[in-house]
Amino acid sequence: MAEVLVVVEHSGGEVKKVTLEMLTLARELGTPAAVVLGGPGAAAPLVDRLSEYGAVKVYAGESEDLQGFLVAPKAAVLADLVRSAQPTAVLLGSTQEGKEIAGRLAVKLDNGLLTDVSALDANGTATQTVFAGSTIVKSQVTRGLPLVTVRPNSLTPAAAPATAEVSPLEVAVGDSAKLARVVERKVEPKGARPELTEASVVVSGGRGVGSEDNFKLVEELADLLGGAVGASRAAVDSGFYPHQFQVGQTGKTVSPQLYIALGISGAIQHRAGMQTSKTIVAVNKDAEAPIFELADYGIVGDLFKVVPQAAEEIRKRK
Amino acid sequence: MNIVVLVKQVPDSSAERVLRSDDNTVDRGSASNVINEMDEYAIEEALRVQEAHGGEVTILTMGPAGASESIRKALSMGPDRAVHVLDDALHGSCALATSRVLAAALGTLKPDLVLCGAESTDGRVQVMPHMLAERLGVAALTGARKLTVDGTSLTIERQTEEGYEVVAASTPAVVSVWDTINEPRYPSFKGIMAAKKKPVQTVSLADLGIAASEVGIEGATSAVVEQSKRPPRSGGQKVNDEGEGGVRLVEFLASEKFV
Numbered sequence: 111m112a113e114v115l116v117v118v119e120h121s122g123g124e125v126k127k128v129t130l131e132m133l134t135l136a137r138e139l140g141t142p143a144a145v146v147l148g149g150p151g152a153a154a155p156l157v158d159r160l161s162e163y164g165a166v167k168v169y170a171g172e173s174e175d176l177q178g179f180l181v182a183p184k185a186a187v188l189a190d191l192v193r194s195a196q197p198t199a200v201l202l203g204s205t206q207e208g209k210e211i212a213g214r215l216a217v218k219l220d221n222g223l224l225t226d227v228s229a230l231d232a233n234g235t236a237t238q239t240v241f242a243g244s245t246i247v248k249s250q251v252t253r254g255l256p257l258v259t260v261r262p263n264s265l266t267p268a269a270a271p272a273t274a275e276v277s278p279l280e281v282a283v284g285d286s287a288k289l290a291r292v293v294e295r296k297v298e299p300k301g302a303r304p305e306l307t308e309a310s311v312v313v314s315g316g317r318g319v320g321s322e323d324n325f326k327l328v329e330e331l332a333d334l335l336g337g338a339v340g341a342s343r344a345a346v347d348s349g350f351y352p353h354q355f356q357v358g359q360t361g362k363t364v365s366p367q368l369y370i371a372l373g374i375s376g377a378i379q380h381r382a383g384m385q386t387s388k389t390i391v392a393v394n395k396d397a398e399a400p401i402f403e404l405a406d407y408g409i410v411g412d413l414f415k416v417v418p419q420a421a422e423e424i425r426k427r428k
Numbered sequence: 429m430n431i432v433v434l435v436k437q438v439p440d441s442s443a444e445r446v447l448r449s450d451d452n453t454v455d456r457g458s459a460s461n462v463i464n465e466m467d468e469y470a471i472e473e474a475l476r477v478q479e480a481h482g483g484e485v486t487i488l489t490m491g492p493a494g495a496s497e498s499i500r501k502a503l504s505m506g507p508d509r510a511v512h513v514l515d516d517a518l519h520g521s522c523a524l525a526t527s528r529v530l531a532a533a534l535g536t537l538k539p540d541l542v543l544c545g546a547e548s549t550d551g552r553v554q555v556m557p558h559m560l561a562e563r564l565g566v567a568a569l570t571g572a573r574k575l576t577v578d579g580t581s582l583t584i585e586r587q588t589e590e591g592y593e594v595v596a597a598s599t600p601a602v603v604s605v606w607d608t609i610n611e612p613r614y615p616s617f618k619g620i621m622a623a624k625k626k627p628v629q630t631v632s633l634a635d636l637g638i639a640a641s642e643v644g645i646e647g648a649t650s651a652v653v654e655q656s657k658r659p660p661r662s663g664g665q666k667v668n669d670e671g672e673g674g675v676r677l678v679e680f681l682a683s684e685k686f687v
Contacts, residue, residue, distance in 0.1 A: 180595055213555025216524050217562040222649030225553045241445040246658050253649035289567035290597045298591035353608050354587050360607045368686050378442050389684055404661045407680045411669025419674025424687055
């Protein structure tokens with residue numbers, strides 16, 4: 111069976127969940143081969159985990175050039191690999207970097223591209239949700255191989271242990287790929303909470319939360335449920351919570367098992383980022399808020415009463 | 429510094445948006461159309477760079493005849509002129525073909541700096557800046573929340589999953605911006621009047637040396653083969669908090685095995 115290339119998303123020596131999802135998906139399409147692109151020594155700590163989820167090969171592209179410049183060197187190495195390995199499909203994470211690499215790869219290979227894919231069948235037909243989750247489309251790449259970016263949380267990763275053979279890649283990056291130099295990479299402490307786009311539970315606060323200080327309530331519920339914290343644009347614009355946690359059209363798109371919206375009215379701007387969540391719960395004092403049209407369970411009430419009581423009840427049950 | 433801002437007209441995301449039933453492309457005729465919101469931040473940033481460093485700001489739009497409304501709106505914020513790539517053959521173009529057309533147009537404009545929104549609200553694909561940079565052989569600085577221009581050197585700060593990155597390049601370059609970068613100005617009455625007289629040059633595919641078969645539905649590298657409306661989420665249970673709302677909430681979570 112031909113290889114399906116899975117471009118590994120990793121951070122701090124750990125494989126990100128979307129990669130395990132992609133390996134699970136890749137097993138249905140062919141032989142999963144993981145591609146690690148990073149600085150010197152990037153691949154070694156990832157190999158066991160990639161094997162556990164079925165990678166039979168790990169292509170290791172390791173060079174200072176791959177981490178010293180924005181995505182162009184990664185796309186260059188990947189294009190060379192696609193030409194030599196002749197895979198049946200290439201999967202990347204539908205993240206900022208994954209999409210950026212994919213865009214460059216599409217131009218280099220003159221190959222069609224599908225982004226934000228939630229499912230991909232063996233004949234290359236992809237499923238995407240568009241227009242704030244209102245329309246589902248089936249799409250195909252009609253020139254070249256299926257080159258797709260996979261939306262995090264689209265499927266449940268399943269282990270299928272294999273023994274991956276590590277195959278080093280030659281990294282020869284021309285000057286034309288070294289135009290955007292990363293001067294500084296700042297890691298901000300994010301604590302123990304899962305990453306927003308990968309979390310299986312997301313608790314978000316909106317304008318109704320009222321202040322930066324009150325967001326502690328949102329954080330408390332998120333922590334009790336092992337979830338990530340999100341915020342609506344209104345809350346971010348009001349300075350209640352940092353922009354990187356914004357869920358919605360001009361922020362992150364999330365698709366968790368459980369989404370809890372606190373004090374969020376549910377404007378289209380917000381719905382665009384969370385409508386495909388599996389279960390939606392809302393607390394809002396306005397009974398007419400559009401968020402209730404989406405909610406599997408809605409409580410019309412004061413979140414400052416409902417949330418502390420819920421937190422207390424969860425503690426009791428633990 | 430010569431700046432080109434990419435502006436896309438998109439269906440208004442607050443109205444119902446649909447794909448056409450005949451060819452599965454975005455219906456740009458039925459919905460009300462607006463400037464892609466994120467592009468307004470790119471226009472604002474271009475005007476700020478122009479105010480500090482001089483030069484000219486040109487709007488570049490690819491789109492149907494109706495996109496001229498968005499072009500006028502963009503010009504009313506202050507840019508000097510616009511180029512509208514208009515050709516019936518462009519209908520249904522994929523991202524790859526679009527990047528080919530825009531790159532060809534940029535090739536004739538020879539900007540020092542190309543500014544654009546990080547994504548459009550219709551496609552939300554986010555690949556255009558890198559596709560253009562790849563074709564033009566210039567740097568792409570994407571997802572900027574801050575841009576600093578010092579002579580020919582450009583530095584951006586961009587949000588990442590882990591924190592943020594500072595990325596630098598020399599002009600010419602493509603820079604895409606998020607809505608955290610600035611607060612776009614509203615067009616003034618004077619600006620709106622002035623926009624009516626600003627030059628808008630219409631460019632066809634032939635002018636750019638691109639064959640109709642390379643773009644549009646015929647030249648698309650991907651295709652929607654089927655579309656369906658997502659069944660609307662049926663609102664589930666809605667209960668009024670009568671003092672036990674928090675407990676009821678947890679009971680629901682427990683019934684769904686989240687607690």
